Amino acid sequence: MLNSEENKRYESAKKRVDDERGFYTHLTFYIVINIVILIINTNFASQGFKNWLQWHLYITPILWGIGLLFHGLKVFKHNFIFGKNWEERKIKELMDEEDTPDVS
Template identity: 80%
Template sequence: MQDYEDEKKYKLAKKRVDDERGFYTHLTFYIVINIIVLFINTNFESQGFKNWSQWHLYITPILWGIGLLFHGLKVFKNNFIFRKSWEERKIKELMDKDDTLDVL
C-alpha cells in the first residue's frame, strides 16, 4: 500500500516538474523569438529605433504573451509567490532568524 502511495506521489511530482519545464521552455521561446521578430520587423539596419512606434510590431508579442500568461496561470495556479501560505512561511522564516528582527 505504501509503495502505491509513493508511486502516485512520484507521478504527480514528475507531472508538476514536466509542466513547469514546459512553461519555462515556452517562456524562453517567447523571449528569443519575439526579440528576433521585433528586430527583423523594425528594419533596424536602415532605420534604427525610428520604426518602433508601429503598432503591428507588437501584435505577436501581445497575443503570444496572453497565451503565455494563461499557460503560467495553469501551471502555477496553486503556487503563486505572494499567497497567504507564502506570507506565513516568510514570517516564520524571519522569526527563526534572530538577527533579522530590528528592535525599536
C-alpha cells in the same frame, strides 16, 4: 499501500516538473522568437526609433504573451479556475442538496 501512495506522489511530482519544464521551454521560445521578429521587422539603421512605434510590431508578442500568461497560471496555480478546492466544495454542495428534503 505505502508503495502505492508513494508512487502516486512520485507521479504527481513528475507531472508537475514536466509541466514546469514545458512552461519554461515555452517562455524561452517566446523571448527568442519575439526578439528575432522585432529585429527583422525594424530597420534601425535607416529609420532609427521611428520604426519602433508601429503597432503591428507588437501584435505577436502581446497575443502570444496572453497565451503564455494563461500557460503560466495553469502550471503554477494548478487549475486556478476549477481546481481541487472548487471540486470538493461543489461535491459537498451537491451532496448536501440531496440530503435535504424537498418541501414543495
